[in-house]
Amino acid sequence: MGLESKLDEIRGVFPHIDGMIYLGAAGSAPFSLVVYDAVMDCWNRRRRGSDLEGTGHAWFSEKAVQCREEAARLINADADDICFVSRVVQGLNMVRDIIGHNDPWAKGDNVVLTDQAYPSTGHTMLALRRMGVELRKVGNVNGRIMREDMEAAVDDRTKLVCINRTSVGSGFTYDVEAVCSIAHEAGALVVDDAIQTLGAKVIDVKRDGVDFLVSGSYKWQCGPPEAGILYVRRELCEGLEPAFWSYINVDRGPGVTGMDMFPFGAQDHDPLESYPASFPGNAQRFEPGTTATDQLWGWHAALRWLNSLGKEKIEERVHGLGGYLMEGLREIGCDVKTPDDPEEGALNTLRHGLIMYSTGSYEGDQASARAMRARPLKPIGGPTVKYQGGFGGIRVSPHIYNTEGEIDAFVEYQKQVMKRL
Ligand SMILES: Cc1ncc(COP(=O)(O)O)c(C=O)c1O
Numbered sequence: 001m002g003l004e005s006k007l008d009e010i011r012g013v014f015p016h017i018d019g020m021i022y023l024g025a026a027g028s029a030p031f032s033l034v035v036y037d038a039v040m041d042c043w044n045r046r047r048r049g050s051d052l053e054g055t056g057h058a059w060f061s062e063k064a065v066q067c068r069e070e071a072a073r074l075i076n077a078d079a080d081d082i083c084f085v086s087r088v089v090q091g092l093n094m095v096r097d098i099i100g101h102n103d104p105w106a107k108g109d110n111v112v113l114t115d116q117a118y119p120s121t122g123h124t125m126l127a128l129r130r131m132g133v134e135l136r137k138v139g140n141v142n143g144r145i146m147r148e149d150m151e152a153a154v155d156d157r158t159k160l161v162c163i164n165r166t167s168v169g170s171g172f173t174y175d176v177e178a179v180c181s182i183a184h185e186a187g188a189l190v191v192d193d194a195i196q197t198l199g200a201k202v203i204d205v206k207r208d209g210v211d212f213l214v215s216g217s218y219k220w221q222c223g224p225p226e227a228g229i230l231y232v233r234r235e236l237c238e239g240l241e242p243a244f245w246s247y248i249n250v251d252r253g254p255g256v257t258g259m260d261m262f263p264f265g266a267q268d269h270d271p272l273e274s275y276p277a278s279f280p281g282n283a284q285r286f287e288p289g290t291t292a293t294d295q296l297w298g299w300h301a302a303l304r305w306l307n308s309l310g311k312e313k314i315e316e317r318v319h320g321l322g323g324y325l326m327e328g329l330r331e332i333g334c335d336v337k338t339p340d341d342p343e344e345g346a347l348n349t350l351r352h353g354l355i356m357y358s359t360g361s362y363e364g365d366q367a368s369a370r371a372m373r374a375r376p377l378k379p380i381g382g383p384t385v386k387y388q389g390g391f392g393g394i395r396v397s398p399h400i401y402n403t404e405g406e407i408d409a410f411v412e413y414q415k416q417v418m419k420r421l
Contacts (some may be wrong), residue, residue: 003309003400004319010401013305021375021406024043024382025195026168026354026397029222031402038301039224041239058084058293059248060258063300070303071229074311075194075213076204080280082229085289086295088195089120091214091230092162094125094286095191098244099159107132112153112188113162113388114138114145114170116348119194121162133159140389143170143337143356144346150182158188165203166196169395171338171354171384173197173321174210178347184209189236195219195228195417200318200399202311203354205231217295220318220399223302227295232283242279242286249287296399314400315352321407322353322383328411332418337393356386358393359414364421365394371417372410380410 003010011017013031022030049115054061068079085091099105110127117136125135136153138145154161161183166173169204176192184191191212194203199220205213213231217223234242244302248261263274279285291299326336339358343349359365365385372380387394398407 003313005309013126021380023396026219026220033222033304034301035298039294041299043299058291059289067300080282083283084291085228086290087216092124095212103244104131105131108417109159110134112136112161116167118164118168143391145348154186161190165194170356172348173350175347180209202315217299224295224298227299247275250277276405317400318353321333326408332415354397356393367418
């Protein structure tokens with residue numbers, strides 16, 4: 001049975017969505033009671049004075065372990081192959097610096113990204129220009145990143161290929177396995193920012209062979225605002241020393257966890273000699289330890305909730321709502337830009353529920369997005385105009401809490417707005 005049968009239960013998690021038609025998961029998830037209850041549970045335990053129930057330092061919290069397990073289930077990874085980040089840009093900075101720490105960035109190296117990259121991808125890599133690293137931008141062809149263009153951009157001086165698994169504005173989604181095979185053939189690594197995919201579409205890091213995957217928590221993941229994950233492919237870990245050294249993350253051997261990792265109680269405790277620099281042989285070695293414990297509790301609850309619904313069922317429902325929306329928009333004469341089916345020769349023509357369309361003109365798109373917010377009785381939240389690399393339109397992003405009825409109302413309103421344009 002699909003998620004339609006659980007619609008009331010799902011909508012009950014988001015108490016604010018009855019006051020509007022919310023079609024903006026790509027911006028951020030609506031307020032969630034699952035997250036709220038978990039965060040409050042954390043704080044209530046603290047208030048009662050029970051600091052021992054994992055509500056203390058995020059580093060030592062058993063929630064961290066549980067949270068990694070839930071995240072791992074969603075991307076088909078092992079729990080140890082994940083560390084936490086506070087948001088995507090932190091993960092991207094870490095990847096750039098881990099690579100440079102182990103094999104210094106040098107003049108003549110290059111990083112390949114695309115003109116569809118989210119600004120934090122581009123901005124983070126801009127730092128490398130100061131070292132003479134070339135940032136190679138693959139241009140889109142009507143939103144598509146063509147295989148031959150990517151192949152031409154990647155060469156033996158490419159150290160890193162950066163992609164955003166699903167494009168922020170258009171919804172175009174990569175076949176990441178194909179990108180990884182192009183990069184790996186040339187000896188380059190791939191970092192995949194999957195914040196616009198995780199929680200909407202099944203991700204399988206093992207099948208894809210991706211080297212680094214980073215995601216935040218607050219969009220399709222329905223999590224709290226300041227958490228996220230960084231996955232690192234296990235085979236890479238031993239060869240990559242962290243750029244951010246965390247004294248708590250050194251490997252003290254089997255069974256040594258929690259406060260025992262931190263031997264302050266030992267008489268011979270020494271700020272240098274007690275912390276031999278041997279890191280775990282997995283992504284734990286990169287743990288920056290910056291996620292606040294209450295956010296971790298909320299993040300864990302959100303991921304557990306998604307897993308309880310089933311990632312395949314979520315994908316089916318989100319994809320179905322996206323298709324329904326595309327159909328409705330076409331019927332009223334809009335130009336739907338997100339592809340229906342994967343296309344030969346393009347690397348990013350998969351999709352889920354993030355849909356881009358145009359009314360036919362930039363002005364019409366802007367006016368439509370404004371009119372949605374001002375719709376009488378129930379405003380429509382979420383639709384917004386996005387442009388990247390000259391390719392753009394209106395972005396709409398229904399998620400599992402939306403109904404076909406809401407999409408009908410949205411399309412009908414767009415039709416009325418178009419008549420007034
Ligand atoms: C593709 C993509 N990456 C990253 C982000 C946000 O990154 P951060 O959480 O670091 O601000 C967004 C936000 O819209 C996004 O769409």
